[in-house]
Amino acid sequence: MRINPKKCVACGNCTYVCPMGAIYIDPLLQRATINRDECVECYACYNGLSKEVLPPATVRFVRRTLANFRVRFEPEPDVCPTTAFEPDQLEWPRVVRRAFSDPRVPHESTGVSGRGTEEVKTNDVTGRVGIGEVGFTIELGRPGIGARFRDFQEMSRALAAVGVSFEKNNPITTLMTDVTTGDIRADILNEKVMSAIIEIKVPVERCEEIVRIIWEVEKRIPTQVVIGVGVRCDAEGEENIVLPILKKLGYDPQRAKTNIGLGRKVIRDLTNAAPVEAPKELVNA
Numbered sequence: 418m419r420i421n422p423k424k425c426v427a428c429g430n431c432t433y434v435c436p437m438g439a440i441y442i443d444p445l446l447q448r449a450t451i452n453r454d455e456c457v458e459c460y461a462c463y464n465g466l467s468k469e470v471l472p473p474a475t476v477r478f479v480r481r482t483l484a485n486f487r488v489r490f491e492p493e494p495d496v497c498p499t500t501a502f503e504p505d506q507l508e509w510p511r512v513v514r515r516a517f518s519d520p521r522v523p524h525e526s527t528g529v530s531g532r533g534t535e536e537v538k539t540n541d542v543t544g545r546v547g548i549g550e551v552g553f554t555i556e557l558g559r560p561g562i563g564a565r566f567r568d569f570q571e572m573s574r575a576l577a578a579v580g581v582s583f584e585k586n587n588p589i590t591t592l593m594t595d596v597t598t599g600d601i602r603a604d605i606l607n608e609k610v611m612s613a614i615i616e617i618k619v620p621v622e623r624c625e626e627i628v629r630i631i632w633e634v635e636k637r638i639p640t641q642v643v644i645g646v647g648v649r650c651d652a653e654g655e656e657n658i659v660l661p662i663l664k665k666l667g668y669d670p671q672r673a674k675t676n677i678g679l680g681r682k683v684i685r686d687l688t689n690a691a692p693v694e695a696p697k698e699l700v701n702a
Contacts, residue, residue, distance in 0.1 A: 418456060418463060422448045424501035426476045430494055431502070434465045436560035436611065449501070457563055457611045458515035463504060466497040473499045510605040513566075517588065517610035526591040532613050533588035537647035541680040545584060545616075546647050551624050551659055552584075554645035555631060557638070558612035564640040566592070567606040569615060572642075573599030575634045576617055581627065584616035621648070624662045646670070 420431075420440075425448045432440045432449065439455040440462060442448070476498055507515060516524055517532055524533030537545050537552050546552035555572060558564030569589055577583075577599030583590045594600045619627055628644065635642040648659045663670045 418451060418458060418460065419503050419505055420449050420451060421501050421503050422446065424473050424499040425449050426473055426480065426499055426501075428491060428498060430496060431462045431466060433494070434462050436461055437563055438561060455563070455609065456514075457518040457609055458507060458511065459518035459611055460504070460515070460521075463502045464521075465495075466502070467493075467495055468500040469496055469498045470500055471498045473501075510602075510608050513592075513605055513608050514610055517613045524588045526588050527586055534584070534586070534614055534616060536614065536616065536645070538674055539680065540647065540649075543586075545586075546618055546649060548649050549621055550618050550649075551621050551627075552616065552618040552647035553627060553631075554647070555615040555617070556612055556643040556645070557615070557640050558610060559641050559643075560611060562640050563609045563611055564613065564638075565607060565609045566601050568638040568640050569613065570599065570601040570606060571638050572631070572634045573601065573615055575599070575630055576615070576627070579626070579630060581617040581619050584618070587614070587616045589613055589615050621658055624659055625666060628663075628666055645673070 427442050427447050427449060429442055429449070432442065434440075435456075436459065437455050437457055439452045439457075440449055441452070443450040516522055520531040523530045527533045529535055535543075536554050537543075540546055540552075555576075557568055557572065573583070573589070573593065577597060583593070583596050583599075585591075589601075590596065592601050592605065594602055617627070624646075631642060631644060646659060646663065648656050650656045660670060
């Protein structure tokens, strides 16, 4: 994203819209300016502000004139009065910023918008997490903080070192050069995104081990880490294996998303055999 300095009137409305705090009024230029290193190309500024087409020269003249009388002329707070924002033609590797940060953009690797993964919300269809397994979603970054791919690599390397299984239908996994080591493409390590999710699964008995590894990595990276845990429930809709482990670790787990199992994965072979239904429900705690 760029701001056209010929159109910008330094009203400052855009500085409040940016979720990363990457836009500021340059005191020397007297124009809104984007810190490109911090910008994650989420397009919140471009999409979040209404656009008016007032003549920039007229707006500046009116503001200067009124300033002589100690009167401020400001546009409505959700408006860019001169339509100063102009999207760039993003190229690699910067384009990955938008792919992860703009929720309207689908990932080429998965076809899913936003952060590019449906996690275990569709487990009744995808069967990502089976009986006796626990799936982890490890989210790095949030609005105002973000995360760089070197942070994701720090986490993925630590997890790969203990032999976890990375979800193949996940954008972070597709950017790895070697899933056995957790290495991510070197040309994107300095790119910053608002947030993204690493997905793994392990046998249930390794749940505590994985949580403690995540805790250790979290101490070494300059961003926020949020852990999600997905497990299969029993016939009564309850889960009594992983829940006690999480409570022992100091968590008070809540059921954030419950997959009630209405979807069915239908598999047919080339002999037109009868459909085979996938397993039932999954609870994402």
